[in-house]
Amino acid sequence: xxxxxxxxxxxxxxxxxxxxxxxxxxxxxxxxxxxxxxxxxxxxxxxxxxxxxxxxxxxxxxxxxxxxxxxxxxxxxxxxxxxxxxxxxxxxxxxxxxxxxxxxxxxxxxxxxxxxxxxxxxxxxxxxxxxxxxxxxxxxxxxxxxxxxxxxxxxx
Amino acid sequence: xxxxxxxxxxxxxxxxxxxxxxxxxxxxxxxxxxxxxxxxxxxxxxxxxxxxxxxxxxxxxxxxxxxxxxxxxxxxxxxxxxxxxxxxxxxxxxxxxxxxxxxxxxxxxxxxxxxxxxxxxxxxxxxxxxxxxxxxxxxxxxxxxxxxxxxxxxxxxxxxxxxxxxxxxxxxxxxxxxxxxxxxxxxxxxxxxxxxxxxxxxxxxxxxxxxxxxxxxxxxxxxxxxxxxxxxxxxxxxxxxxxxxxxxxxxxxxxxxxxxxxxxxxxxxxxxxxxxxxxxxxxxxxxxxxxxxxxxxxxxxxxxxxxxxxxxxxxxxxxxxxxxxxxxxxxxxxxxxxxxxxxxxxxxxxxxxxxxxxxxxxxxxxxxxxxxxxxxxxxxxxxxxxxxxxxxxxxxxxxxxxxxxxxxxxxxxxxxxxxxxxxxxxxxxxxxxxxxxxxxxxxxxxxxxxxxxxxxxxxxxxxxxxxxxxxxxxxxxxxxxxxxxxxxxxxxxxxxxxxxxxxxxxxxxxxxxxxxxxxxxxxxxxxxxxxxxxxxxxxxxxxxxxxxxxxxxxxxxxxxxxxxxxxxxxxxxxxxxxxxxxxxxxxxxxxxxxxxxxxxxxxxxxxxxxxxxxxxxxxxxxxxxxxxxxxxxxxxxxxxxxxxxxxxxxxxxxxxxxxxxxxxxxxx
Numbered sequence: 001x002x003x004x005x006x007x008x009x010x011x012x013x014x015x016x017x018x019x020x021x022x023x024x025x026x027x028x029x030x031x032x033x034x035x036x037x038x039x040x041x042x043x044x045x046x047x048x049x050x051x052x053x054x055x056x057x058x059x060x061x062x063x064x065x066x067x068x069x070x071x072x073x074x075x076x077x078x079x080x081x082x083x084x085x086x087x088x089x090x091x092x093x094x095x096x097x098x099x100x101x102x103x104x105x106x107x108x109x110x111x112x113x114x115x116x117x118x119x120x121x122x123x124x125x126x127x128x129x130x131x132x133x134x135x136x137x138x139x140x141x142x143x144x145x146x147x148x149x150x151x152x153x154x155x156x
Numbered sequence: 157x158x159x160x161x162x163x164x165x166x167x168x169x170x171x172x173x174x175x176x177x178x179x180x181x182x183x184x185x186x187x188x189x190x191x192x193x194x195x196x197x198x199x200x201x202x203x204x205x206x207x208x209x210x211x212x213x214x215x216x217x218x219x220x221x222x223x224x225x226x227x228x229x230x231x232x233x234x235x236x237x238x239x240x241x242x243x244x245x246x247x248x249x250x251x252x253x254x255x256x257x258x259x260x261x262x263x264x265x266x267x268x269x270x271x272x273x274x275x276x277x278x279x280x281x282x283x284x285x286x287x288x289x290x291x292x293x294x295x296x297x298x299x300x301x302x303x304x305x306x307x308x309x310x311x312x313x314x315x316x317x318x319x320x321x322x323x324x325x326x327x328x329x330x331x332x333x334x335x336x337x338x339x340x341x342x343x344x345x346x347x348x349x350x351x352x353x354x355x356x357x358x359x360x361x362x363x364x365x366x367x368x369x370x371x372x373x374x375x376x377x378x379x380x381x382x383x384x385x386x387x388x389x390x391x392x393x394x395x396x397x398x399x400x401x402x403x404x405x406x407x408x409x410x411x412x413x414x415x416x417x418x419x420x421x422x423x424x425x426x427x428x429x430x431x432x433x434x435x436x437x438x439x440x441x442x443x444x445x446x447x448x449x450x451x452x453x454x455x456x457x458x459x460x461x462x463x464x465x466x467x468x469x470x471x472x473x474x475x476x477x478x479x480x481x482x483x484x485x486x487x488x489x490x491x492x493x494x495x496x497x498x499x500x501x502x503x504x505x506x507x508x509x510x511x512x513x514x515x516x517x518x519x520x521x522x523x524x525x526x527x528x529x530x531x532x533x534x535x536x537x538x539x540x541x542x543x544x545x546x547x548x549x550x551x552x553x554x555x556x557x558x559x560x561x562x563x564x565x566x567x568x569x570x571x572x573x574x575x576x577x578x579x580x581x582x583x584x585x586x587x588x589x590x591x592x593x594x595x596x597x598x599x600x601x602x603x604x605x606x607x608x609x610x611x612x613x614x615x616x617x618x619x620x621x622x623x624x625x626x627x628x629x630x631x632x633x634x635x636x637x638x639x640x641x642x643x644x645x646x647x648x649x650x651x652x653x654x655x656x657x658x659x660x661x662x663x664x665x666x667x668x669x670x671x672x673x674x675x676x677x678x679x680x681x682x683x684x685x686x687x688x689x690x691x692x693x694x695x696x697x698x699x700x701x702x703x704x705x706x707x708x709x710x711x712x713x714x715x716x717x718x719x720x721x722x723x724x725x726x727x728x729x730x731x732x733x734x735x736x737x738x739x740x741x742x743x744x745x746x747x748x749x750x751x752x753x754x755x756x757x758x759x760x761x762x763x764x765x766x767x768x769x770x771x772x773x774x775x776x777x778x779x780x781x782x783x784x785x786x787x788x789x790x791x792x793x794x795x796x797x798x799x800x801x802x803x804x805x806x807x808x809x810x811x812x813x814x815x816x817x818x819x820x821x822x823x824x
Contacts (some may be wrong), residue, residue, distance in 0.1 A: 038604030046546045054400050056544065059393040061683060061764060061783065099544025101529075110529050110543070114522035114551050118558075121514040125507075143358065 040073050043082060046099050047072070047089060056099060161226055164214025165305045167207040168255075171262060172299050174204035175291030178265070182285025194281040198269040201284055204291060205266035212259040215304050216246045225311035228252055228304040234317035234741040236711035244328035245318045250452055250468070251304035253331055257448065258295045260332075260339040265291055268343060275364060282350035283343075290342055293475045301468050317741035320712070326386040330379055334406060337376025338444035341413060343368045345441035348434045349483050352490045357430045362423035365437065367808055369420060370657075372440075373413045374804030380406050381797040388794075392747045392762040394681060394785040396793060399548050404527040405447035408520060412440035415516040422506045425571055429510065431491045436513075438487060442480035449476050455531055501573045508566035515559035522551045549611075560618050560669065563662050564625020568632055586628045590620035601677065608677065615673030622666030626659050657807030661800045668796025674789035681786070685767070687779040694784050696724040697759060701782070705733070712737040714748070717763055717780065721752060729754070734763045734782075756792065760785035 044058035049065040057065040057072075075085050089097050101107045178200040185194025215228070219242045224230040232252070233245045247256040265287040272280045298304075321327075347365050351357050383406065388396040397403060416436040423433045453469030500506045526543040533539045564586065568579045598613035630636075633651050634644040682694045692699040700720045707714040716735035723729050732750035739746065745765070752759035764781035 035604055042604055042608065046544070048542045048544065054398060054542075054544070055393070056398075059395055059398070061393075061781065095539065095541040097542070099542050100546035100550070101541055101543055106533070106537070106539075107529075107541075110525050110547075111551065113525060114518045114555060117518040117521055118514065118555060121518070125510065125514070126502075 036073075036076050039082070040069070040076050043072055043076075043085060044069060046086070048097050048099050050093055050097055160214055161218060161223065161305055161307060164211045164218075165303070167211040167214070168295065168299050168303070168305065171204050171207040171211060171258070172292060172295040174200050174207060175262065175265075175288045175295055178204060178288030179285050179292055180288075182281050182288065185281065194285075195277070197281050197284040197288065201262070201265045201269045201288065204288075205262040208255075208259045208262045208295065211305070212246075212255050215252060215255060216243055218305070219243060219246045222315065223311070224313070224315050225307050226304075227306045227308055230308060230312055230315045232318050233315040234711065235314065236741060237317065237323070238710050240325065240328055241318060241323045244322075244331075246304075247331045248318050248322050249304070251298070251302040251306075253335070254294070254298040254302050255304050256332065257335050257339060258291070258298050260335050261287075261294055261342055262291050264339060264343050268346070272364075279347070279350050279354055279356070279361075282353050283346040286346035286349045287342065290346065290479060293479065297468075297471055297475060301471055315741075317711075317739065320737065320739045320742065320744050320746035321390055323711075323746075324386055324390050326382045327390070330382040330386060332379075333375050333382055334379030337372050337374075337379050337413075338406075338409060338447060340368060340372025340375060341409060341441040341444050344372065344416070344437045345479075345483065348437035349486060352434065352486045355490060355493065357434060357494055359424050359427050362420045362433060366417075366420050366424065369413060369417050369440075370804050370808050373410070373417055374801045374808070376406070376410050376413060377797050377801040377804065380410060381794055381801075385794050388790075389749045389751060389760075392749050392783070394679070394760055394762075394783065394787065396790070399526070399543075399545050401527045401531075402451055404523050405443075405450045408523055408527070409440055409443040409447060411516055411520040411523065412436060412443050415513045415520070416440050418509045418516075419513050422509050426500060426506050428500055428506060429513075430494050431487075432513070434491070434494075435487060438480060438483040442476070442483070445472075445476045445480065449473055450527075503569075503576045504574050505566055505569040505571050508562050508569055511562060512559055512566065515555055515562075519552050519555045519559065522548065522555065526552075553611075557614060557618050560622055560665065563622055563665070564628065567626065567629035567658065567662070582632070583625060583628055586624035587621060590617055590624050593620045603677065612673060612677045615669060615677075619666045619668075619670035619673060622669060623663050626662040626666065630655075630659055653810040654807045657803040657805075657810065660803030660806060662803075664796045664799030664801075664803060666796070667792050667799060671789045671792025671794075671796060675787055675793060678788045679785065681783060683781065683783045685779045686782050687777045690779075692782065692784050695786050697729065697784075697786065698722050699732075699761065699782075699784050701780075707735070709737060711741060712739045712746075714738070716748075717782075719750070719761060721759055730759070732759065732761045734761045736763055736765065756789050758785070758787040758790045760787055 041058060045056050047057045047068060049055045049057045049060040049062055049068070051064050052060045052062050055062075055065075057068045072085060075088070080088075086098065086100075090102070095102065101110060103111055178197045181193045181196045181200065184190045185192070185197075215226075218226045218229050219233055220239070222229065222233055222235045222242070224233075228249055228251050229245075232249045233242055237245070245252070247253045265284065268280065268283055268287060272283075275283075344365050347361070347368070351361050380403075383403070384396045387398070387403075388394075416433065419429050419433045419436055422429045449469065449472045452472060453466070455469070500510075526547055529543055530541050533541050564583055565579055568582060569576075594613050594617035597616045598609060601609065601612050603609035603612055630651070631644075633655060634647045636644040680695050682692055684692055686692060686701050688701050688703060690701050692701075698721065700722070702718045702720055705716050705718055707716060714735040714737045716733050719732045719734070721729040721732065730752040732752050734750035735748040737746045737748055738744075747762050747764065750761045752761075760783075762783045764783075766778045766780050768776065768778055
């Protein structure tokens with residue numbers, strides 16, 4: 001009689017993990033929402049409710065937020081692109097309404113400095129590391145230097 | 157009974173004088189003839205802490221007794237308030253919270269004396285001197301411009317009560333936790349300045365500050381999480397983090413402290429990154445003070461901000477500029493004289509930690525710019541602008557993802573010189589499983605755009621990678637082999653607590669990332685006007701408005717809706733009861749959110765005020781604006797940081813930190 005090969009611990013563990021992961025994925029949330037509505041909701045998070053305290057129109061239940069949501073939905077239904085809608089909002093309310101600041105000369109530092117830090121810092125690390133590695137052999141730590149000093153004193 | 161308050165005021169003056177004395181004896185002790193004076197700073201720090209604790213105790217007692225002869229109690233309390241909120245009212249205002257800040261500051265100063273047995277006397281006394289100076293500045297500010305124990309000539313019979321939004325358990329504990337974090341960093345600052353004055357920065361110093369950084373970081377983590385949780389279920393907007401300037405103000409010291417935590421490890425192990433670590437130590441407390449300043453300056457409007465008073469703002473800004481300005485100046489003068497450390501191979505654990513610091517600094521920079529840019533644009537060019545979530549997602553997000561991606565690699569790397577190829581090979585399986593899970597998640601999720609689909613997948617990958625990669629690190633420590641599981645498990649108790657701390661912190665981070673990614677991408681919501689009997693549909697859930705009910709609370713009258721949620725099969729999920737609470741004392745209405753607990757997801761219902769519909773199907777009937785959210789995996793967002801803070805506590809309990817091993821080593 002041929003014995004069925006028992007699953008190895010590893011494979012069953014893997015399978016277990018997979019099932020566990022699948023269980024946790026909230027399947028019921030995947031009911032298809034209309035693309036337009038999803039696009040509108042994404043845009044809402046970018047638009048500041050102009051009469052509220054730093055809230056987007058997605059979060060605010062103020063009257064004006066409702067009006068703005070309605071306008072944006074209408075714009076999307078009319079076939080406008082996100083860029084056109086942003087432009088229209090900017091023309092109407094100015095920079096204040098956009099939670100995503102425009103890429104302008106005065107906003108250049110805001111948009112680029114963090115990435116510049118990564119770039120310059122990375123280059124710095126990369127170019128300096130050679131002499132660092134070379135000098136490793138010769139450097140003494142503070143403790144070692146202290147000990148050395150004590151030894152030297154004893155010699156004197 | 158009112159003489160109690162005078163004792164409190166007296167003790168506040170005493171605490172100010174003692175702190176000033178503490179700074180002065182240390183300063184005097186730097187001259188040769190008065191050298192012996194510096195050690196009196198120890199006793200003075202204990203006395204100052206005692207005085208301020210009494211003063212703060214008196215304020216709390218005045219709140220408990222509802223002693224309205226104290227202005228602060230009159231303005232922020234009411235006899236009908238439950239005891240917890242009477243007590244938390246003591247730090248619910250600008251003045252009271254300043255006193256809390258000072259209390260923690262001086263108590264931590266005393267802790268330097270009490271716990272600093274192994275410290276060299278010179279360093280300890282200089283640190284106490286700096287701490288005394290900070291204490292004098294902040295206690296002086298509280299005493300002269302924001303005294304919470306100020307009295308009224310005629311005590312009113314009733315108080316004006318606390319803002320109802322602040323009457324919440326999470327918010328009762330949020331400020332103390334946050335301040336323990338903010339002010340814990342003051343000790344690190346004092347040690348940094350003291351070491352710069354001494355001109356001695358060595359591995360021992362890094363070890364001395366590490367428990368303080370860990371302590372402050374853990375409290376800060378808990379404090380920010382409580383704040384986010386409060387914003388989530390008390391403010392009724394369904395979100396938990398808005399990149400609001402005040403939230404950012406608490407996040408910046410956290411980022412700086414996180415970077416400091418990691419660079420101090422490098423300094424302790426490899427005697428490298430000295431100047432950078434000391435710079436971060438000064439920076440972290442600078443951001444703490446900036447947080448305190450921003451909230452009180454009137455520069456920002458936010459739900460978390462205190463009442464506006466420009467004069468106090470200017471005073472606080474002066475303290476901030478003088479203390480951190482002095483710190484940074486000292487750093488600029490002394491940093492070049494520090495023995496250059498920074499000796500390490502490009503492939504080593506210290507190199508990955510340096511990379512982590514670089515990325516964290518860039519991330520910190522983006523939060524800093526995003527917070528201050530609108531203020532600066534307004535002040536300099538009179539232009540209004542906004543910086544919000546889309547900016548942070550675009551700039552902060554990728555930098556942080558990069559920082560998180562190297563975490564598991566760093567955990568498996570050896571100090572000094574590591575084998576990158578070997579490390580990557582060992583992480584292959586973790587990465588494969590994480591990628592598979594992320595891919596499955598991304599396929600199941602139908603994002604509105606390709607970009608959001610990609611964001612979702614990268615986010616899931618990062619979260620799973622952090623968790624699985626950390627588990628792989630644990631396996632490494634246990635020398636885990638599939639055919640010798642028992643042997644590996646027996647090694648569990650031998651894993652050092654500091655390692656557990658690291659694993660918990662990184663796994664917690666992964667848990668948080670998963671929660672944040674799933675919640676932000678899969679959240680559903682609907683807002684509609686409903687009358688009794690109406691049903692709202694959201695995803696697979698149906699919310700039915702059954703009836704209205706009334707309830708009398710301790711200091712409010714509530715009107716609530718009894719709802720019923722059923723799933724697609726018609727099975728009852730839960731019966732949420734959101735409320736609208738009217739607080740007669742302050743004549744304010746507060747919406748109370750109802751949460752349905754499913755293991756990971758939240759169903760979140762909030763009711764707005766009733767209205768009479770003029771037309772439509774509900775004409776002539778009263779209806780309520782109801783917002784109904786489905787927040788998947790939102791629990792993980794709050795669970796993750798708690799795991800992280802727990803990790804901090806584990807690390808703190810590690811024997812290596814408690815014992816003065818370094819001290820012994822130096823003696824030997």
